[in-house]
Amino acid sequence: GAVVSQHPSWVICKSGTSVKIECRSLDFQATTMFWYRQFPKQSLMLMATSNEGSKATYEQGVEKDKFLINHASLTLSTLTVTSAHPEDSSFYICSARDLAGVGPNEQFFGPGTRLTVL
């Protein structure tokens, strides 16, 4: 089946630093990737939709200058949390949409990245 990986799986950083998270589709091409964040015991909240070769579309309330998204190829999207603060600590999950978009599971999820900002 289609596999999506994320790197790193967890990261701890100091307040004020920037952190980059990678999302890769390993065995399929993804024209669209989605970035979610999940706070403890809460559901996934969509942050932005990333389309290969174009600017990301951010959900209302998400700061695009804070969360930089780059989707440079059909298999890689990156999320950079700039000038991270403790309130940015969360579980970040990406998903990738199969280019063909057919079949029952057209969107595949990564394993998530746990970000802790000290």
Added chain:
Amino acid sequence: KQEVTQIPAALSVPEGENLVLNCSFTDSAIYNLQWFRQDPGKGLTSLLLIQSSQREQTSGRLNASLDKSSGRSTLYIAASQPGDSATYLCAVKSLGSSNTGKLIFGQGTTLQVKP
């Protein structure tokens, strides 16, 4: 604006029991509805996907139903096992999002199956 709600938020049952998880959505104009499983600190595993034209889907001990007109879906788990312990999320793709693929998630039901 589509909103998805799951009840109950948490559920604890003895092993072997059959159980039902509920999901409701406010806008019946959906493209499909999907049930996911999430283990603690992990990503999502897709369990079942029901297209808007379908009434139910089955996979092993899992059965998901969809009543679009009433805005409800249920996930039935038969003969529950301790390995079923996880958080179960339902997500809806609205008709307007069929091209973008955007999913709206419920808050999840955390299930604990006791041996």
